[in-house]
Amino acid sequence: MWFFLLSDAFTFGALLIVYGLSRHKHLPYVGDPEAFTFSTQWWPIPEKVFNAFPGLHGVDLPLAFVALMTMILILSSVTMVLAVEAGHRMDKNDVQKWLLWTILFGSIFLGCQAWEWTHFIVGDDTGMVLGDGTRVFGASLTVNQYGPPLFADLFFFITGFHGTHVFSGVVLLIMAFINTVNGVYHKRGHYEMVEKVGLYWHFVDLVWVFVFTFFYLI
Amino acid sequence: MSSTNISTHEVHHDVHEEHEHHHEQNFIEKYIFSQDHKVIAKQFLFTGIFWAFVGGFLSILFRLQLGWPQATFTFLEPILGGWVENGKLSTEFYLAMVTMHGTIMVFFVLTAGLSGTFANFLIPLQIGARDMASGFMNMLSFWIFFLSSIILLTSLFIETGPASGGWTVYPPLSALPQAMPGSGLGMTLWLVSMALFIVSQLLGGVNYITTIINLRTKGMSMTKLPLTIWALFLTAVLGLLAFPVLFSAALLLIFDRSFGTSFYLSDIFIAGEALANTGGSPVLFQHLFWFLGHPEVYIVIMPAMGLVSEVITTNSRKPIFGYRAMIGSLMGISVLSFVVWAHHMFVSGMNPFLGSVFMFLTLIIAVPSAVKVFNWLATLWRGNIRFSTAMLFAIGFVSLFISGGLTGIILGNSALDIHLHDTYFVIAHFHLVMGAAAFFGMFTGVYHWFPKMFGRMMDEKLGFIHFWLTFIAVYLVFMPMHYLGIAGFPRRYYSWTGFEAFNMFADMNTFISISAIIGFSAQFIFLFNFIYSIFKGRRSTPNPWHSNTLEWTTPVLPGHGNWPGPLPVVYRWPYDYSKPGAVEDYIPQTVPFSETQSSNFPHEKDLE
Helix, strand or coil, rough: HHHHHHHHHHHHHHHHHHHHHHHHHHHHCCCCCHHHCCCCEECCHHHHCCCCCCCCCCCCCHHHHHHHHHHHHHHHHHHHHHHHHHHHCCCCCHHHHHHHHHHHHHHHHHHHHHHHHHHHCCCCCCEECCCCCCCCCCEECCEEECCHHHHHHHHHHHHHHHHHHHHHHHHHHHHHHHHCCCCHHHHCCCCCCHHHHHHHHHHHHHHHHHHHHHHHHC | CHHHHHHHCCCCCHHHHHHHHHHHHEHHHHHCCCCCHHHHHEEEEEEEEHHHHHHHHHHHHHHHHHCCCCCCHHHHHHHHHHHHCCCCHHHHHHHHHHHHHHHHHHHHHHHHHHHHHHHHHHHHHHHHCCCCCCCHHHHHHHHHHHHHHHHHHHHHHCCCCCCCCCCCCCCCCCCCCCCHHCCCHHHHHHHHHHHHHHHHHHHHHHHHHHHHHHHCCCCCHHHCCCCHHHHHHHHHHHHHHHHHEEEEEEHHHHHHHCCCCCCCCCCCCEEECCCCCCCCHHHHHHHHHHHHHHHHHHHHHHHHHHHHHHHHHHHCCCCCCHHHHHHHHHHHHHHHHHCCCCHHCCCCHHHHHHHHHHHHHHHHHHHHHHHHHHHHHHHHHHHHHCHHHHHHHHHHHHHHHHHHHHHHHHHHHHHHHHHCCCCCHHHHHHHHHHHHHHHHHHHHHHHHHHHHHHHHHHHHHHHHHHHHHHHHHHHHHHHHHHHHCCCEEEECCCCCCHHHHHHHHHHHHHHHHHHHHHHHHHHHHHHHHHHHHHHCCCCCCCCCCCCHHHEEECCCCCCCCCCCCCCCCCCCCCCCCCCCCCCCCCCCCCCHHHHHHHHHCHCCCCCC
């Protein structure tokens, strides 16, 4: 597992380096953050892009939603640790309980990401005026209202790639959960499988911290 | 079978299980979807040999074009169909052949065929394990590779032809389907095939590493491992770290091709039409590709180094010279291979200062490489050499590695590389140092371990002819290419007759092509010898080479589980050849020091 994670880390490392280099090739926005507008001329300020929150239309809450998502994912790591710890104590009920919480938090994270993507794709009310006078709303792989096309491309690709990992993680967790309920690990005498899935889960979580840092904070 | 098992049941429970399992296997489980590492190794070997002939055949086709640019090849029409127009090879097909030759040889033969075969075969046998850590993953690794092979093979037969943008598939040429016919469906298949190939490599690599770390038999410490295992171990680590980066690069390229993103594309004007893509960078792909691509050449050559070390020491009847230095240099090469990738990109417009950093790091690799060569030569020095076919190929490997390596020092200099970049000098360099040399390593392995694989010996006379024809042909093909390269002769050109300056090389090109055809024909001797010996070869003894390593302590044809009894226990390093005072000129790893008092060194007297 460790070696697999190491190689996966290189995959994400390559993607984040692509992000860094692509971003470096574009001009940053210089000027007053208050007067910021979306333009293909410069890389957008993330806080201006990711400022929506479900149910609060039109309210400017920079990064609030993604911060919540991150918290949920970190929380799921905590419950994962508790599940592994319960496995060491051979406490079947506790393992079940904490695995279920982890699955729940993981699924919530995926749901949040789906909403975030939808919002990103639909866009806000103002949109952006292109050079030829047309107005675009939201984002696709070729054009987006927030800035250069690469911004949306990278967003979709990297968060999508990470989302796929989270999804596989949830599937693995569900499999581990079913096995736990059926007592497979209990009969085997150790909960090492839960520990391995846990390793993967923490790794996915850690990658998110990096993705979050690169995409939303810097 | 069961009666003997009952008697050993109490003592060797695991053996019993293995045998029971073996007993129930039907044909498909045993030979097709086998989880036995030895069968999987043979599957890799057969697929690898098949691909080697396909790749070699393609190179002969384009050598025909280069050697006789004015000739017509109507006789090829039955084979190539529409790719020959009025007896002339189509230019598109020429590019496709060059691309496929590179892809097939580098990935499908010398990566999967070489380390797939020998890592699977030798790791459990030489470390004293019953099988790989996960037999199922191992099987999956082969079948995913097989699927990827089929996809690549299919792409050879589609109407628009296979990928044609060179084996490095640089965008934008590879990213835009309208750029050339091969960048259409052919390129898509190439990318799909490569993505599957990477998955297969990762599955295999994880398995090799886990097996070497966890399943070594009692007494087999890391410093008692044969050098083959060390080389295969570090190769697997390299593969595990380098291939994911190619995976990322390929995924991004797939997005650029199919979903309209612009990771690698910017400001392109093609066929009278401006594309909307902005912001990407094609050089970015080159960085990602070569971050894989450079470790890849060591993934190709390091298993060969391991096999050669083993064969040279066995057939010199001498301990390997500088065992720890050999391991150290392998490690040095592994680490350095990750920090030199940009030496493939000296002319991509990079900062000259950056170029000089990469040049410096590149030239440092000469040090561990030289250590290895020195140690091989020192092992041969005054040895009691047995010129078996495997040994000939091993010595041939060292020779090719030296002659190819020396030009590496020339190419590593950014100032010289600017002149020599993309000329036949580069072709000559890497074909000698990683192409032919790795092939020689593979032949060494096949000839040496054939008795363990099939229980029979290969024919030495045919092997001898095969070796000399191949060895001479390789030098006759690639030595003149250095000269062409220095004169500025560019690679990947379909035709050079349009350049007055290069017409004086017409004879030399013909000469190279004739040599290539002779070299390729010689491989059929090998093919015959290989297939004939599987069925009709002389039967082998359990240890025909009087070798020390563990695989030779198994029966002639080891069954599932490798050792019929308990696992062997290891007491000593694998290179006790011609030890003074010993009864025979070899002492297998399983012989305790207490049984060899006459040959023990003072510090070994009290060892077990």
